[in-house]
Amino acid sequence: MNLKTYILSFTFSICYFVAFAQPEVVNEAAKLIQEGKIEDAKIQIDKAITHPDTKDKALTWYYRGYICKDLFKTSKDTSFRNEAIKSLKISIELDSEHEYDGEDKKIIQFLATGMYNEAVESLNLQRFELANSLYKQYLNAMKITDPNYNENKVIFYIGYTAYMNQNIDEAIDYFEQAKALNYNDPLLYQYLGKEYWEKGDKDKAIAILEEGTENHPHYTDIVLLEISYLITMGKWDELEPKLNRAINLKPDDVELKRMLAIIYEKRAKLEKDKKDELIAKSREIYKAILTTSPDDFKANYNLGLSFYNEAVDKMNSIDEEEDDLFALFEIQDANIELFKQALPYMEKAHNLQPENQESLIGLSGIYFSLNNAEKAKEVEDKLAALKAKNK
């Protein structure tokens, strides 16, 4: 608001009001304002708000709002700001002829703008409780000027500050309001989904994140959050399209690709009829990663482990009641091929991170399984030395 215009307008108003007959006590307050004696004016106007002739006049409350606003400006005491807004609200309510409400609203908007700025500042300083209170005060003040006022951004930030204060119910309430008011920010869905999850409403959380992804298809964080929840819920079969979506958004992200490969491996354990197909898919991904990033430790390690685990699974799948010893001895031949395939990846992983215990264990497992006792011993010694060093 243009302060100069505002002061001129107000000075004109004072002169106008004083020129006409007003109850003495109000006139006195107006004169004191003109003379810049704001504290004395406050004493007079406080008498006026209890005087039978003036307490129900819109002008009386307007002056009081004005005086309290000035006192707030000089003292920064927020109780004056609150009193100003309260008085101006009464003034508007009493002003059936709409003589002063324009001025009332201007002052309220001026004070509310200050509240908003303070709220943003508090937010930046991570003083979330204070920011939450100031955003609410701002909203309430603006609703006095326009009962239909609903700024979805402010409502979102009330929700956000409640979220940061761990007030789940309040956060959900405001986030839902902001959503209903079409607040268009992916963070809204991210936080709202998170709050429903925290509250234990898992299906609602997933539904919100789905909606968020639909409205903000290029925002990866929502997809990842949904993936983490689906994993926690054990819904492995629903993850593939989500991850593919995330990979399409970030095609260079190796971690996402590796995650998809791991999810195929997890599914392979659960969906026995699709096991081979899923394992093949996961290996394809690891190999694709290694084509572009041959030194990716995890891809090397996981791929080596994938072949090793297949051999262990094959061994464990022998049915002791139904199969005969022939099957047991025969399966060794097939498994040797798997260990041979596992070996170069595990060796590479070990070379990339020589002090990584997992790859040492994996490597010794492969050497043991290939009955290469000498190499297995060598790796085990390295592992023992490493453990002793890390003690």
Place this chain on the structure above:
Amino acid sequence: MRFKFFYILILTFVLCLVDSNRSVSANDYLNAFRAKFLYMITKQIEWPSSRTSGDFVVGILADQTVVDALNTAFTGKTVGAQSVKVEAYSTIKDMKFCHLLYVAPDKSTELSSAISIAKKNNTLLIAEKDGLIKQSCLNLLPSGPKFELEINKGNFNSFGLKYAATLEKYAKNVVE
């Protein structure tokens, strides 16, 4: 106001979620083979009738990782009508009656001390090292990257044990 690190944080979190429990134990595979073999071999062996009541005792002379793996593998298993009970021995001196004794390669020097007790108790002695078929009933012979079966027919007879005729078809070597 955006949390720029949220993506990294959530990605790391998700990776931890999906990537947990991936480590292996070095002997997973060999122990799985041993467990399968030791259990399946019991179906090929006939113990004297005096040994077919009570628990079926599997004795293990091996390090703790092997013992743990075999213990897990044998939990809830039966041989005929007998429930399997696993007993781990740290030396052959601890050995009590058992239907079957598995001697790990690193404990094979103690095998010779087990023979007389095994004979008396009709214990099936199973070794896992080249050259040990002479002192045992069965030997899992490391042959390159796999095991092959050796049978000592003479020891079976002197230990009072019989094996199914089909067992020889799995064996690489049968010692009289």
